[in-house]
Amino acid sequence: MYSPRFRERAVALSVDEGRRVAVVAGDLGVTEATLRRWRRQALVDRGEVRVVPTVESVRLRRAAPDRQLEEELGTTRLVARSSTAPGSAHG
Numbered sequence: 233m234y235s236p237r238f239r240e241r242a243v244a245l246s247v248d249e250g251r252r253v254a255v256v257a258g259d260l261g262v263t264e265a266t267l268r269r270w271r272r273q274a275l276v277d278r279g280e281v282r283v284v285p286t287v288e289s290v291r292l293r294r295a296a297p298d299r300q301l302e303e304e305l306g307t308t309r310l311v312a313r314s315s316t317a318p319g320s321a322h323g
Contacts, residue, residue: 234262242267243274 234242238260246256246267257267275281 239270240274243270247271247274 242256242260242262245251245260246253253264253267253271257264260267272281276283
């Protein structure tokens with residue numbers, strides 16, 4: 233487990249000082265994946281990267297087919313109403 237101070241310094245070296253992730257990770261003895269995860273979280277915490285929380289992301293993905301189906305049904309209903317309205321070619 234790394235201390236918050238250690239993580240902050242690692243992020244500062246790679247983000248603020250512009251050093252490459254591979255170099256900083258190697259110098260500090262952490263994996264590149266670990267440093268990338270710390271960097272990403274730091275950027276989110278700073279408000280520099282917007283993310284959708286995982287729970288919200290899952291909800292949105294599940295709702296997308298439902299929204300598409302509702303739009304298609306709405307279009308079908310609109311067409312059905314217009315074709316049976318008084319004065320229409322079919323009604």
